[in-house]
Amino acid sequence: MSVAKVGAVVLDCPDPMALARFYAEVLGGTPQQEEDWVDLVVPGGPALAFQAAPGYVPPRWPSPEHSQQFHLDLTVEDLDTAEKQVLALGAKPLQTEDRSRTWRVYADPAGHPFCLCAC
Structure with missing residues (x-):
């Protein structure tokens, strides 16, 4: 029995929506933005998330x-x-x-x- 499962892989970046769009084109899915955070539910895979990181x-x-x-x-x-x-x-x-x-x-x-x- 495992302790946890992957909820999302989160990437810091300067522009979360731009990077989410890149990965949506590569992997599929539709980016969904919530303030400085963008989720991308990837068909058949774990979710990717992108957060704004000032000074990245x-x-x-x-x-x-x-x-x-x-x-x-x-x-x-x-x-x-x-x-x-x-x-x-x-x-x-x-x-x-x-x-x-x-x-x-x-x-x-x-x-x-x-x-x-x-x-």
């Missing part, structure tokens, strides 16, 4: 001095197709050169690292 400084990847603290692994059918889509939505490539791997690392528009992983 994005993590650097990879960097022991500026830890990423966590990242999201997003499973996709086709890495090349998904890559084109997330880049068009504003993601930045962090580690995508090795095309033989089954995963690639990006940063969302607020700088949080996430991976696209082939299923």
Whole structure:
């Protein structure tokens, strides 16, 4: 028996609605705003939430001095197709050169690292 279940994964960011829209385009769902907080109920997954963080400084990847603290692994059918889509939505490539791997690392528009992983 578990003690708890995941209610939401919360990301600090400078603009909660903008980042929620990015992830809604990537994962589905509709952002719902409540003051400085935006919820995104993801179909088939845990909820993501986004909170305004004044003075937000994005993590650097990879960097022991500026830890990423966590990242999201997003499973996709086709890495090349998904890559084109997330880049068009504003993601930045962090580690995508090795095309033989089954995963690639990006940063969302607020700088949080996430991976696209082939299923």
